[in-house]
Amino acid sequence: MHKVVTVEVEKDILSANRKLADENMSLLDEHGIRSFDFLGAIGSGKTLLIERLIDLLKAKGKRCAAIAGDVAGDDDFRRFESHGVPAANISTGKECHLDAHLVDHALEKLPLHDLDYLFVENVGNLVCPVDFPLGSHKRVVVISVTEGDDMVRKHPAIFAFSDVIVINKMDLSEAMQVDPDALENDAMRANPAAKVVRTDARRGEGLDELLAALGI
Amino acid sequence: MHEISVMSEIVKGIIDEAQKRNALRVERVSVEIGEYTMLGEEQLRFAFKVISKDTLLENAELDLRTVAGTIECECGFKGEASPASDTPHRSVPVLECPKCGGGARTVGGRECVIRDIRMVVPDV
Structure with missing residues (x-):
């Protein structure tokens, strides 16, 4: 004979990633490393911003490393390496986001005892990374004026759950007829506690403000 | 976009629980989705249907609830x-x-929890 039973489980599927993220942060803390993960759409300028910050910090004698996350290829990884810093590449293959487990493996490839700052560049995606914290100290979301002035309204969650919001490619705002104030207002509404910074990564403008927003 | 991978984890978790109890089949699954997750209900239901096929969960009712x-x-x-x-x-x-x-x-509001599972088990 058979019977029907209802079993209470209480298993949180997303908590496994959060637990690994906490472990990543503890590992970084043990080594005194401050880490930042960069989110944003494809082509928003995440890689170039990180490259600029690496150069600035290197000039100040700081030791940096970067993790490049992409669906395929090692283009960003090679760009980071060309700045003379340790780098690790993560090709997600099929997944639309990095997760804490992938970052954990990338950390194994980096000289953690010899670092001050770590930058983690996520897959270009404004939706999925929201559900997968990686264990970094601050989350940075980068948008560029070329994405249009309704970008924040279309993807409120990623802005709500980030610490720093960067509006990049400021030099193109006039050509694009995009009002950066509109972007900033939307960003502040989505997340009143976030810091908003305007940059022109190509010309290296706004980087000191970005460093300050990151607490560096 | 990641509903398939999240649902794969859900189905795996449920099959583990069902197998522990030698269940013949699963009749209903209750899952709570936090309002602030980026998980869509329609996509989760579709993923459930696809992934549960040919498992203990095939044809089980998926009770999805949104948690504020x-x-x-x-x-x-x-x-x-x-x-x-x-x-x-x-x-x-x-x-x-x-x-x-x-x-x-x-x-x-950022969780995705398997709350409970109704299953048919041997009456021993």
Whole structure:
């Protein structure tokens, strides 16, 4: 004979990633490393911003490393390496986001005892990374004026759950007829506690403000 | 976009529980989805149908419930965030404290929990 039973489980599927993220942060803390993960759409300028910050910090004698996350290829990884810093590449293959487990493996490839700052560049995606914290100290979301002035309204969650919001490619705002104030207002509404910074990564403008927003 | 991978984890978790009890089949699964996750109900239902095929879960009822998000503010407020009135289609409420207007932080609504599983087991 058979019977029907209802079993209470209480298993949180997303908590496994959060637990690994906490472990990543503890590992970084043990080594005194401050880490930042960069989110944003494809082509928003995440890689170039990180490259600029690496150069600035290197000039100040700081030791940096970067993790490049992409669906395929090692283009960003090679760009980071060309700045003379340790780098690790993560090709997600099929997944639309990095997760804490992938970052954990990338950390194994980096000289953690010899670092001050770590930058983690996520897959270009404004939706999925929201559900997968990686264990970094601050989350940075980068948008560029070329994405249009309704970008924040279309993807409120990623802005709500980030610490720093960067509006990049400021030099193109006039050509694009995009009002950066509109972007900033939307960003502040989505997340009143976030810091908003305007940059022109190509010309290296706004980087000191970005460093300050990151607490560096 | 990641509903398939999340649902794969859910189905795996349920099959583990069912196998522990030698279940013949699973009749119903209750899953709670936090309001602030980026998981879509329709996509989760579709993924469930596809992934549960040819398993103990095939044809099981999927009971999906949305759990309201909650926020906490330094001023002492703790409760549900109110969506901005001029943006009815927002997937995420503005994280503005309804009491003091300051920046609040989320304390609930980002989970995806298998709550309970109804299954047919041998009566021994």
